[in-house]
Amino acid sequence: MATTTFKPATEPQIKFWEKLLESRTHPFTEETLAPVREAIERGELPAATMRLMIDSLQGMPWKNARTFVAPGFYRYTQDGESGVCEVRENPHNKRRMAFTLHLPEDGGQKLDRRYAKGVIATLTDDDRLSIEEAAAWGKQTGYCICCYALLTDPKSVALGIGPVCRKKYA
Numbered sequence: 165m166a167t168t169t170f171k172p173a174t175e176p177q178i179k180f181w182e183k184l185l186e187s188r189t190h191p192f193t194e195e196t197l198a199p200v201r202e203a204i205e206r207g208e209l210p211a212a213t214m215r216l217m218i219d220s221l222q223g224m225p226w227k228n229a230r231t232f233v234a235p236g237f238y239r240y241t242q243d244g245e246s247g248v249c250e251v252r253e254n255p256h257n258k259r260r261m262a263f264t265l266h267l268p269e270d271g272g273q274k275l276d277r278r279y280a281k282g283v284i285a286t287l288t289d290d291d292r293l294s295i296e297e298a299a300a301w302g303k304q305t306g307y308c309i310c311c312y313a314l315l316t317d318p319k320s321v322a323l324g325i326g327p328v329c330r331k332k333y334a
């Protein structure tokens with residue numbers, strides 16, 4: 165062990181670690197971080213240790229995650245454009261993102277889903293679509309908002325939502 169070459173934490177690692185400290189909710193204070201920072205300064209912090217510290221921070225929740233609305237379907241308005249969107253949560257880092265839903269231009273089988281940067285920050289609980297509102301949107305457009313599918317079954321068309329999705333919609 166004593167003969168292995170020492171590899172200090174690299175510059176990109178350190179930068180990434182600092183970014184994570186800013187963006188994640190973590191239990192470290194400047195006081196507890198001080199000895200780590202000193203070891204980095206002296207070039208004595210092993211790269212392997214830094215990798216572990218990065219891994220651990222990446223498993224911690226984003227600072228802004230709690231202020232965003234829960235996963236589900238919402239109406240939104242941004243830059244004069246309005247419509248419906250779906251909020252999803254990444255199961256790995258718990259980050260929530262909004263995707264706007266659009267009717268396919270060619271009258272295709274599925275709604276188009278587009279990542280909409282910034283929309284998530286504009287949403288509030290009041291924007292959430294009730295199941296009646298989701299169904300009304302489906303009746304109007306002919307697509308199920310939950311699974312994006314073109315409604316074909318006459319009963320589903322009349323309801324504006326597929327039977328499976330209707331049960332799942334909470």
Ligand SMILES: [Zn+2]
Nearest residue numbers: 308311326329
């Ligand atoms: Zn559906």
